[in-house]
Amino acid sequence: MTPVVLEASAVAPFWEQLFQRYRVMGPKEKEPGFYVFDWLSGPGELVLDYVTTILPPKKAFFPPRDVLFRFEQGRNGTPPKVEPIFEQEPFLLVGVHPCDLAGIALLDWAFSQGHVDPHWWARREAATIIGVNCFPDEYCFCTSVGTCRPGGGYDLFLTPIEAGYFVEVGSEKGQRLLEAYAQRRPPEPNDFRDAERFWREKEERISRRLKTPAYALPLLLDASVESPVWERTAQRCYSCGSCTTVCPTCFCFDVVDELTLDLRKGERVRRWDSCQFLDFARVAGGQNFRGERVARTRHRWYRKFYYLMARYGRPFCTGCGRCARACTANIGLVEVLNELAEGGEP
């Protein structure tokens, strides 16, 4: 579908129209310099020139606490009642960066393998996604994992240009949104050049790089099982789970029942879990299959760059840099891979 230009003067009315008609989740400032995806009360809260958010937008489809169903205990021999919960109210997810679009695409795949996850897909199909081009910082490394330019996954995608926004249309849904609510014009040669410059300058600003080409990471890890890098990294790691909590491609969860105080009703919920936690692989008999911290530390890299990559064909990492920003011990995902690439010597 052909791109269009939204003139600067047409931007505010476009958002006004959308906010009047949809629930909107988008980035807003939580505290100075810290941004979060949240339900927005109006266009005034929407921030589109943010660096990154604390949590990725996967929470729109896979919230940290996700109700699978409600139940009510039976009485006097009657069976319990079960009420499945699916959230399907249409909403807009706006302000999604290219790396986070890639993260959503990776989870689309993960939540479709073997079994289609109905809770992910109910929200996913209710969403219209408006992506926006980004302003990288020193943690970003999307150019190393091929997520710098989105390969799809958006309904509309906005790139700031002189005139306003250069808008790429990714779906019929996006096209309809434009036709209904946007005052727009066809792009002129200048607009294409502006947009291309934005992409290029952005890519040039990204300084963090993997020393191994993405396709070769499984080979690197295959040869690194016994590398001293893991022990060294694990000695600094607190197993706090910050890295997995902020990761746009982590999707491990725990399932628990939460009861009301009278113990008659409750909800079965899934909650984000972390392979870095001590109990993650512990079974009822007491055996813990990843009881050593080094095994858990190593597992994170192997899952992203080996196990899931072998199945999906590309790294389960979007280069967003959130794990390194969040790490309490200042462990860098890129730095560890680069240490391995250099042979693991300190």
Added chain:
Amino acid sequence: MIARATFESSERTLYIPTLATLLRVETLTATEKLFELALPNGQALGHWPGQFVEVSLFGYGEAPISLCSAPEDGPTFQLCIRRVGTLTGALHRLEPGAFVGIRGPFGKGFPVEAMEGKDLLVVAGGIGLAPLRSLIRHILAHREKVNRFLILYGAKHPSELLFRPELEEWEAREDVEFHVTVDRPDEGWKGHVGVITTLFPKVDLDSERTVAAVVGPPVMYRFVLLELLAKGIPLNQIYFSLERRMKCGVGKCGHCQINGVYVCQDGPVFSFPALKVLWEAVEARAPVR
């Protein structure tokens, strides 16, 4: 770029248990009970030996439990459950008529087709007999499928032996070579004493035509494997069923992952060559508890 799935309404029940009715509870030992359950409307579970179900009680949670009855045992199915925690404690307090949430069956069971015409050696340690009982009962229902049928079973103590009337039945059968051992005997015990590997010298195997199915505690696998290798059993004729923590049963929650495989989807039954390349598979290097 996107492997987009079509969201079918049939997938909506992925995490929703079916309410089965508890028909019968039998106390097997001080810590294990046998539960016989029926799905609504006489529907069969449709499982294969070695598969498991996610069992839940609302308010207590959900856990993966192996089927211990054979598909041939009827539309009802059986679970042998050890009391170890909150959920299993609550299950042990149930009486017939109670409702139990069931999802599944899940996973890949024992490859019976690979056992056909061969000698089948079943090696069960402790509660590992529960999943193997589904295989044993299946084979006994079609005894012609395998040539020799050998069962080695070890428990810590005579009081921990499961399914005692059936053990006697297997012992009495001409077409089953059954050997049982306990680590520590009591006064009445007249049988073999020693860990399960001490039964191996008692059996004479035709290694090339033997297929082994092994289930027990993690510590048992390494030592049983050494015995099987010493007997010369081909690697691809050795099968293990692995226990892992599981929350979903459908390859999502990540808990059961061993290197690149999900035990709930790719297992729980694995051939030895499939496990050999997974360094996380059998080793549990961390101290227990």
